Amino acid sequence: MRLVVARCQVDYAGRLTAHLPMATRVLMIKADGSVLVHSDGGSYKPLNWMSPPCALREGSTEDGRVEWTVTGKTDDTLRILIEEVLHDSSHDLGVDPGLQKDGVEKHLQELLAEHPATLADGLTLVRREFPTAIGPVDLMCRDAEGLSVAVEIKRRGEIDGVEQLTRYLELLNRDPLLTGRGAVRGIFAAQAIKPQARVLAEDRGITCAVVDYDALRGMDDDAEHRLF
Incomplete structure (x- = not known):
């Protein structure tokens, strides 16, 4: 430069x-x-x-x-x-490594795995990266009634993310081990969800959850500083 x-x-x-x-x-x-x-x-x-x-x-x-x-x-x-x-x-600045944003999907997944009830009352974690034939679901959870809930997490909630969760739900609902008590439902979680994505999700029976990343990090900090 x-x-x-x-x-x-x-x-x-x-x-x-x-x-x-x-x-x-x-x-x-x-x-x-x-x-x-x-x-x-x-x-x-x-x-x-x-x-x-x-x-x-x-x-x-x-x-x-x-x-x-x-x-x-x-x-x-x-x-x-x-x-x-x-x-x-x-000045030779060299190769720029690119912008590394705070709150990437992996960290959001880790925080929500520790605090799944922030997405819905009574929600508990079963497993992170739950495997399917077309890729892992970010979080597999159970709700207060014992029904399976698949959670897809994005930084920005767009139509592609809703389509991805829809494909996961189609496969998961063929598994009798997951649907013994009822159909697997989906939660689409993101820091911001575009209106078009929200309309599509709700039309398909998928719940949308806007994630407050700073609040989640605050909960995480509290956990780190607990004595017991």
Whole structure:
């Protein structure tokens, strides 16, 4: 990545036109070819930018001032007229491992396995990763009446997750060991459930449960600090 702090003027021409008058700004040129123009405010959003694929050409104007011309895959053009360079450095950041989000499905599964009653009163855990012919169900539980309950856990509840739980339930309800007292029902648990997914789940008799991850972690912390 190349970082340049400079007094510059920026003009964009393309689907629309935009002009940034002369001022001190940060010019960021990333390894993927993108060029971004930042000020000292506005949070993370650049004032102007050119997304890859694009090409940067460094030249000069007739009066000898440095001018960058950035051309995009269409006819878009970003012209940066530089009056003074205050800083210019390049840094090899290496391969980024990507964002690791807190509250991934595995941790949600662990927390809900310890506290299944947060999904429904009287719910108790039978087994995590209950096997089926098409993959494991996240949690197999029993309700207060002794009926089997399959729980599918997602960070974001979408239609695909409902479809997945539906396929599990179709297989589980063929097992007489699970259906001796009645049909296996399903709970679709997530930190957030999209309206379309909720409608589909309820239409198929599946209960939706929105999980408060922070509250679950608080319960987990309490358990860790108990003496007995």
